[in-house]
Amino acid sequence: MNGIAGKTVRELRELLTSGQASARDVAEAHIARIEAVDSRVRAFLTPTPDVAIRQATDADIDASCARGDSIAPLAGIPFALKDNICTRGIRTTAGSRILPNFIPPYDATVTVRLLDAGSALIGKTNCDEFAMGSSTENSGYFPSRNPWDLERVPGGSSGGSAAAVAAGEVPFSLGSDTGGSIRQPAAFCGIVGLKPTYGRVSRYGLVAYASSLDQIGPLTRTVEDAALVLNAIAGHDPLDSTSVNSPVPDYTLACRADAKGLRIGVPRQYFGEGVDPGVASVVRAAVDLLCGLGATAEECDLPSTEYALASYYIIAPSEASSNLARFDGVKYGHRTKELAGHIGLMEKSRDEGFGDEVKQRIMIGTYALSAGYYDAYYKRAQQVRTLIRREFDAAFERFDVLLTPTTPTTAFKLGEKSGDPLAMKLADVLTLPVNMAGLPGLSLPCGFIDGLPVGLQIIGRPFDEETVFRTAYTYEQATDWHARRAEL
Amino acid sequence: MELTLDEVRKVALLARLELDPDELELQSRHLNDLLAQFEALQGLDVSGIEPNSHSVPLFNVMREDISRPSLPRDAVLENAPESRDGCFIVPRIIEG
Numbered sequence: 001m002n003g004i005a006g007k008t009v010r011e012l013r014e015l016l017t018s019g020q021a022s023a024r025d026v027a028e029a030h031i032a033r034i035e036a037v038d039s040r041v042r043a044f045l046t047p048t049p050d051v052a053i054r055q056a057t058d059a060d061i062d063a064s065c066a067r068g069d070s071i072a073p074l075a076g077i078p079f080a081l082k083d084n085i086c087t088r089g090i091r092t093t094a095g096s097r098i099l100p101n102f103i104p105p106y107d108a109t110v111t112v113r114l115l116d117a118g119s120a121l122i123g124k125t126n127c128d129e130f131a132m133g134s135s136t137e138n139s140g141y142f143p144s145r146n147p148w149d150l151e152r153v154p155g156g157s158s159g160g161s162a163a164a165v166a167a168g169e170v171p172f173s174l175g176s177d178t179g180g181s182i183r184q185p186a187a188f189c190g191i192v193g194l195k196p197t198y199g200r201v202s203r204y205g206l207v208a209y210a211s212s213l214d215q216i217g218p219l220t221r222t223v224e225d226a227a228l229v230l231n232a233i234a235g236h237d238p239l240d241s242t243s244v245n246s247p248v249p250d251y252t253l254a255c256r257a258d259a260k261g262l263r264i265g266v267p268r269q270y271f272g273e274g275v276d277p278g279v280a281s282v283v284r285a286a287v288d289l290l291c292g293l294g295a296t297a298e299e300c301d302l303p304s305t306e307y308a309l310a311s312y313y314i315i316a317p318s319e320a321s322s323n324l325a326r327f328d329g330v331k332y333g334h335r336t337k338e339l340a341g342h343i344g345l346m347e348k349s350r351d352e353g354f355g356d357e358v359k360q361r362i363m364i365g366t367y368a369l370s371a372g373y374y375d376a377y378y379k380r381a382q383q384v385r386t387l388i389r390r391e392f393d394a395a396f397e398r399f400d401v402l403l404t405p406t407t408p409t410t411a412f413k414l415g416e417k418s419g420d421p422l423a424m425k426l427a428d429v430l431t432l433p434v435n436m437a438g439l440p441g442l443s444l445p446c447g448f449i450d451g452l453p454v455g456l457q458i459i460g461r462p463f464d465e466e467t468v469f470r471t472a473y474t475y476e477q478a479t480d481w482h483a484r485r486a487e488l
Numbered sequence: 489m490e491l492t493l494d495e496v497r498k499v500a501l502l503a504r505l506e507l508d509p510d511e512l513e514l515q516s517r518h519l520n521d522l523l524a525q526f527e528a529l530q531g532l533d534v535s536g537i538e539p540n541s542h543s544v545p546l547f548n549v550m551r552e553d554i555s556r557p558s559l560p561r562d563a564v565l566e567n568a569p570e571s572r573d574g575c576f577i578v579p580r581i582i583e584g
Contacts, residue, residue, distance in 0.1 A: 101567075102567055103566065103567060105559050105560075105563040105564060105566065105567070106559065197544075198542075198543050198544050199544050212541060212542050212543070238551065241546075241549045242542070242544075242546065244544065306528075307528065307529055307532060309525070310525050310526050310528050310529050311529060313522060313525070313526075314526060314529075321503060325504075328504070329569060330568070330569070330576050330578055331567070331568060331576060332567035332568060332569075333567075333569075334569075335569035335570070339579060340579075341579050341580075342578055342579045342580075342581050343504070344506070344579075345578070345579050346504045347501075347504050347505060347506035348506050350503075350504055350505050350506075351505050351506045351507060351508075351511075354505070356511075356514065356515075359505055359507070359511070359515060360515060360518045360519070360522075362503045362505065363496070363499055363500065363503055363505070363515055363518075363519055364519060364522055366499050366502050366503040367491075367499045367519065370499070370502060376530070377526060377529075379539050380529050380530075380532075380534055381529065382539030382540050382541055383534035383537040383538070383539050383540075384529060384532065384534065385539070385540040385543075386537050386538055386539065386540040387534070387537060389540060389543060421518055421521070421522075422521055422522075422525070435543075436543070437543050438542070438543025438544050439543075462543075462544065
């Protein structure tokens, strides 16, 4: 059926409940879209069309709809998962050559929740290796492309998940965000991406990068769709001791166009050096638009922002060096063909399996945690983390949300930064402080520069995704950036 | 403070990464670039600031001590590069 692929979750649901399309029609339309465009976009590492068709037909969604019974909000909706989220019986690589054939014996909690909701898994998406990167160029397999300009990166690390949604291959996907890996690709691809509050969504079954920063979240075409997906995946999970046991509100109720009384903070440090003036002015225009709808805005300061990047690149690699110690050539993953004793087995297997960026982060983390350097690096970085959190807390005494650009620039060209690890890391400079403080952050499209989307980042108080959604929805309803489609 | 190649080699051993000479050179350059960035932190006054390891308060989690099934052994060993008789196969560790 024509015209199905590219629709939002909400629109697809209307087709299903009104009987205009069957769940199989919906799955097949998206499979056809993937076949038509993914040779150019390259969003998928492992498409799973058979699984999607089976789920779409097994779930008996059409019969329920025909009877007029209510169906789960995501029933019959195809989705994609970043390939660092475990899927039982389906290859999960984390974008790494060290896991070329890992078949998880269990599902991540988010996978279970979406499958239980009747959604149809249509494939696993490409990402930077172990979620370390900002362009998918660190994928051990191939880089993905930005649907708005195939010569440019989709962002990363959840670049495949973002490109798949922007290309109309799937109405929603999940990514993971450790320093911006959902919001930055969402901004580059002109879609909505949410990193929930740390602890809002279970991390069980997510291949760990930096456990105190990682969080799973949705990538969608609209704010309301992000709320629908968060409804399905949020909540306490006994299998993740850091998931928080607090009630999950219906986030779609927060999606109302109402900026009255909303107090917006605009942190100066997010508009300074390194931020493209064009991006800054598009974002300031978004703030003005919300003020025209009844919000008030005021500049504010988050002075420790300039130390966030350095402390992030101590904390995240330190945790990574520990988390990635599990890849030893014994339990799963790549094992060297050369036999060289038990130490040599580990050293060679890891050297052959890991890519350069991952090795770099393991090295820096190992060094930062080693005897004699702990106080100078790791402890100091954690103290900076306290400062960052305190400054956000103080800002949230005066403001309901903070508005910033999601990224300093629009999408860059493939190869433009791949030889310069430091330049690449600056792509996350406006998103990673949000992870350091554990706050919710959402990116949504707020304009275009030379045909490339610009992302507006909305940062909220811990566990106040509702105000973030309200702000985002109000802006979205007053603009039509989200309705634009990349032509492929 | 620049790390020498020997120091980088030692970090690689701790990290269980066997880097060839070219890689060692590359990693050494990247490591020193990053360390130079970290210097910015040394000028910051953090005296009396508590380190923060998690952004949300963490509490010890208790549950009833009830046994429940773990993953089937065969399913787990399925992903092992080499296994036999329900065990992972590794190189000989003890001589003799």
